[in-house]
Amino acid sequence: MTLRQAVSPHLRPPRTVGGTMRLVLYALVPGVLGQLWFFGAGVLWQIGLATATAVATEAAMLHLRGRPLALFLRDWSAVVTAVLLAVSLPGLAPWWMAVLGTAFGLVFAKHLYGGLGHNPFNPAMVGYVVLLVAFPRLMSQWPAPAGLAGGAPGPIAAAHAIFGGGVDAVTAATPLDAVRTQLGQALTLPEIRQGPLWGALGGRGWAAINGLYLAGGAVLVATRTADWRIPAGVLAGIGVPAAFLWAIDPSLHPGLWFHWASGATMLGAFFIATDPVSAATTPRGRLIFGAGIGVLTWLIRTWGGYPDAIAFAVLLMNMAVPLIDRYTPPRIYGHPRGGGHD
Amino acid sequence: MNAAHRFPGGLRLEPNRAISTRHPVTAVPLPERLILPLGAALGAPAQPCVSEGERVRAGQCLAEGEDPAVPPLHAPAGGRVAAITAHPAPHPSNLAVTSLVLETDPDAAAEPAWPALDAGADPAALRARVHAAGITGLGGAGFPTAAKLADAAGRVHTLVLNGAECEPWISCDDMLMRTRAAAVLSGGRLLARAVGAGRIVVALEADAEAALEAVTAAADDDVEVVTVPARYPAGGERQLVQALTGQEVPAGDLPTTLGILCQNVGTAEAVHRAAVEGRALTHRYVTVTGDAVADPRVVLAPLGAPFSDLLAAAGGATPGLDRLIMGGPMMGFTVADPAVPVVAATNCILAATTALCPPPQPALPCIRCGACAEACPASLQPQQLYWHARGGEVDTLAALGLGDCIECGACAYVCPSHIPLIQYFRHGKAEMADARQARTIAERARERYEARQARLAREAEERRQRREQKKAQARSGGDARKAAVAAALEKRRRRRGTAESDGDDGGRP
Numbered sequence: 001m002t003l004r005q006a007v008s009p010h011l012r013p014p015r016t017v018g019g020t021m022r023l024v025l026y027a028l029v030p031g032v033l034g035q036l037w038f039f040g041a042g043v044l045w046q047i048g049l050a051t052a053t054a055v056a057t058e059a060a061m062l063h064l065r066g067r068p069l070a071l072f073l074r075d076w077s078a079v080v081t082a083v084l085l086a087v088s089l090p091g092l093a094p095w096w097m098a099v100l101g102t103a104f105g106l107v108f109a110k111h112l113y114g115g116l117g118h119n120p121f122n123p124a125m126v127g128y129v130v131l132l133v134a135f136p137r138l139m140s141q142w143p144a145p146a147g148l149a150g151g152a153p154g155p156i157a158a159a160h161a162i163f164g165g166g167v168d169a170v171t172a173a174t175p176l177d178a179v180r181t182q183l184g185q186a187l188t189l190p191e192i193r194q195g196p197l198w199g200a201l202g203g204r205g206w207a208a209i210n211g212l213y214l215a216g217g218a219v220l221v222a223t224r225t226a227d228w229r230i231p232a233g234v235l236a237g238i239g240v241p242a243a244f245l246w247a248i249d250p251s252l253h254p255g256l257w258f259h260w261a262s263g264a265t266m267l268g269a270f271f272i273a274t275d276p277v278s279a280a281t282t283p284r285g286r287l288i289f290g291a292g293i294g295v296l297t298w299l300i301r302t303w304g305g306y307p308d309a310i311a312f313a314v315l316l317m318n319m320a321v322p323l324i325d326r327y328t329p330p331r332i333y334g335h336p337r338g339g340g341h342d
Numbered sequence: 343m344n345a346a347h348r349f350p351g352g353l354r355l356e357p358n359r360a361i362s363t364r365h366p367v368t369a370v371p372l373p374e375r376l377i378l379p380l381g382a383a384l385g386a387p388a389q390p391c392v393s394e395g396e397r398v399r400a401g402q403c404l405a406e407g408e409d410p411a412v413p414p415l416h417a418p419a420g421g422r423v424a425a426i427t428a429h430p431a432p433h434p435s436n437l438a439v440t441s442l443v444l445e446t447d448p449d450a451a452a453e454p455a456w457p458a459l460d461a462g463a464d465p466a467a468l469r470a471r472v473h474a475a476g477i478t479g480l481g482g483a484g485f486p487t488a489a490k491l492a493d494a495a496g497r498v499h500t501l502v503l504n505g506a507e508c509e510p511w512i513s514c515d516d517m518l519m520r521t522r523a524a525a526v527l528s529g530g531r532l533l534a535r536a537v538g539a540g541r542i543v544v545a546l547e548a549d550a551e552a553a554l555e556a557v558t559a560a561a562d563d564d565v566e567v568v569t570v571p572a573r574y575p576a577g578g579e580r581q582l583v584q585a586l587t588g589q590e591v592p593a594g595d596l597p598t599t600l601g602i603l604c605q606n607v608g609t610a611e612a613v614h615r616a617a618v619e620g621r622a623l624t625h626r627y628v629t630v631t632g633d634a635v636a637d638p639r640v641v642l643a644p645l646g647a648p649f650s651d652l653l654a655a656a657g658g659a660t661p662g663l664d665r666l667i668m669g670g671p672m673m674g675f676t677v678a679d680p681a682v683p684v685v686a687a688t689n690c691i692l693a694a695t696t697a698l699c700p701p702p703q704p705a706l707p708c709i710r711c712g713a714c715a716e717a718c719p720a721s722l723q724p725q726q727l728y729w730h731a732r733g734g735e736v737d738t739l740a741a742l743g744l745g746d747c748i749e750c751g752a753c754a755y756v757c758p759s760h761i762p763l764i765q766y767f768r769h770g771k772a773e774m775a776d777a778r779q780a781r782t783i784a785e786r787a788r789e790r791y792e793a794r795q796a797r798l799a800r801e802a803e804e805r806r807q808r809r810e811q812k813k814a815q816a817r818s819g820g821d822a823r824k825a826a827v828a829a830a831l832e833k834r835r836r837r838r839g840t841a842e843s844d845g846d847d848g849g850r851p
Contacts, residue, residue: 002677003665003666003676003677003679003680004662004664004665004676004701005436005662005676005678005761006665006676006699006701007675007702007764007765008669008671008672008673008674008675008701008754008764009672009673009751009752009754009755009764010665010667010671010672010674010676010692010694010698010699011671011672011673011698011699011755011758012356012698012699012700013703013755013757014755014756015713015756015757015758016703016758016760017706017709017758017759019758020711020758021708071704071706072706075706077709095611114707115707116706116707116709117706117707117708117709117710117759118707163359217767224713224716227712276709276710276711277709277710279710281710281712281715281723281725281726282571282712282715282723283715288714291636325726329723329726329742330715330721330723331721332593332720332721332722332743332746333349333350333580333590333591333593333719333720333721333746334580334590334591334592334593334594334595334746335592335593335718335743335746
């Protein structure tokens with residue numbers, strides 16, 4: 001009888017990277033269903049395109065880098081990247097955008113930095129920003145929410161739009177876009193909100209979708225897949241300054257609820273900012289990291305040139321991560337307070 | 343009473359104690375041969391004081407340390423010293439160490455018991471008895487108890503009897519408190535007397551209900567019984583102190599700094615046996631458990647009994663046995679040979695199939711999820727330590743507190759990438775120690791060099807001074823000569839003058 005020689009701990013590890021990533025995917029389901037309901041079947045096509053591209057790109061890059069394929073494909077991280085990018089794209093964007101964005105994110109933001117665990121930037125957001133900067137018009141053409149101009153496009157209509165070389169479905173400005181342009185036209189918020197785009201909290205459809213991503217995010221926090229500090233930081237970072245300006249002049253500044261219920265706020269706070277690889281890792285650092293994303297998002301939404309800003313804010317804060325981690329180490333057992341290194 | 347405080351991190355693990363506490367404690371039948379490693383305790387190995395072929399009585403001293411910190415070793419049974427030879431010992435290295443092989447004889451006479459020491463005994467005499475009885479910490483670390491007592495004597499106000507099991511699956515302390523609560527408390531009072539502690543606290547995990555009942559029933563007003571939450575590693579000394587007092591043991595220090603001495607309940611029971619019953623440490627409770635043992639239980643085993651005999655006493659190993667672990671599933675180490683003997687630190691033998699302890703998974707890169715940091719009871723950042731351990735950056739490792747890692751394994755257990763963090767950290771600690779040693783050596787070399795330079799300079803200075811002195815002497819010597827010459831000339835001149843005047847005088851009638 002040969003006894004196995006192994007190092008402690010000996011118990012079965014309770015978690016795996018693949019399991020963690022799959023849980024993220026499950027938690028995305030409610031939000032995706034919301035997008036399906038309000039913006040049509042395009043989102044499913046985008047997820048399919050991005051996932052297929054991600055798996056192919058991941059496999060090719062692993063092969064080029066001489067890494068074991070089966071081991072790393074089972075970590076599911078490329079699929080998470082793909083789905084996060086896909087749900088950020090307008091549902092009827094042409095097929096090559098999902099392919100290009102995913103491939104760019106995985107090749108340049110992930111594998112060229114050393115693959116899983118080594119990317120300083122969130123690959124999905126790198127892919128998104130490349131598309132946004134290169135094709136700003138296509139990236140802003142969101143379909144009109146369901147109930148506004150007939151039903152949301154079904155799978156066939158969506159496929160026709162995505163693969164048929166052009167959007168012939170009705171598009172509408174996103175609420176963030178609408179607020180930006182119409183405030184620029186010297187309209188006040190109460191006037192803007194008279195429009196058919198609007199619901200109780202924010203844009204029609206958008207508020208519900210944000211709520212669904214919030215529900216999925218709550219699962220991630222409850223299962224400790226995501227640290228609560230990052231989404232809490234993001235929401236506070238957006239909400240506090242928004243509420244402050246809103247309190248000063250509610251006719252010119254959208255408030256906390258509008259910001260929380262618009263754009264990619266909840267998706268960003270719970271699913272994108274919480275990508276562990278590119279986020280801060282210390283407890284205080286995660287609060288700071290999240291708050292930084294929130295404040296930057298609010299700043300860019302309010303005064304910047306782009307309608308939504310989660311992607312830019314995440315990438316900017318990714319750059320600050322090494323610095324944040326270095327200056328926020330927790331106090332070690334048995335060490336005096338304030339006695340960090342340096 | 344519940345502990346008033348918490349320690350950070352930690353894990354809620356399935357305790358799996360009930361599996362091995364269903365049966366009463368079973369005595370292991372006396373093996374034909376006992377193997378007693380001479381280097382089992384920390385520090386220098388003990389030297390045998392018997393020779394091969396010699397017949398010994400049960401309880402007779404077999405080996406002693408030259409260093410008073412090395413506890414002596416006694417015969418768990420009478421018999422004949424068959425050999426003093428290298429034998430595999432229970433150690434992570436699986437190396438063979440010099441061991442006494444004792445052929446047992448159940449009919450051999452026993453050594454007479456030492457006279458009993460009572461509750462009013464002299465503290466120094468108690469400490470001497472603890473040393474003479476060869477007691478080492480029975481919690482798992484195996485530090486010589488007498489040395490710990492000598493260090494703590496007069497400096498502590500509270501004695502904590504640690505009855506919180508170090509790890510899941512281990513139940514020997516639980517069983518000991520159920521069956522020998524009075525002896526544990528008696529030993530605790532003697533320990534408190536030996537170091538001058540006025541307060542005795544027995545700490546148990548909240549889910550050890552039977553043990554709690556037994557200890558509470560046996561305790562008088564002089565003993566506080568406190569439960570701590572059953573959260574791994576509640577049995578760790580530093581975590582226990584924090585849970586009980588809210589205080590943290592300063593980095594690099596022992597709980598005695600806070601006036602607290604921690605002793606395992608098994609150690610206290612051994613002290614009772616040594617002082618009251620006059621017997622050396624020769625047996626201990628061992629948990630024999632796991633999913634590859636037919637009938638898990640706690641056994642009373644003589645030190646030196648092979649692990650295989652303990653497994654047999656628990657119904658034998660099942661065919662699926664894959665790993666044999668000494669200690670618990672979080673910090674224990676695998677042994678390669680079931681013939682290795684029980685030593686004082688053997689609190690548990692865990693026989694596991696691959697269902698309980700699956701083969702190690704291939705490690706993926708760290709995804710910085712921080713689960714390790716959340717689990718760390720020392721509030722370290724294992725994910726950062728891991729990077730720097732891989733890079734061999736010993737100064738950064740020291741700054742990030744690797745020295746405060748207690749190697750509890752909580753981080754490696756929760757790691758989704760299955761990185762063997764503890765291995766990296768042990769290696770990092772070894773590198774830190776190497777770097778410290780290299781620095782010490784370099785420092786000494788520098789001191790020697792500077793001393794030599796200073797000596798050479800001093801000698802050169804002395805030579806110079808001597809030369810100067812000589813020169814000065816020579817100069818002053820030359821002056822003296824000149825002076826002497828001048829004086830002589832003067833004298834002569836004077837004499838001549840005198841002679842003249844003498845003449846003059848001489849011309850005088």
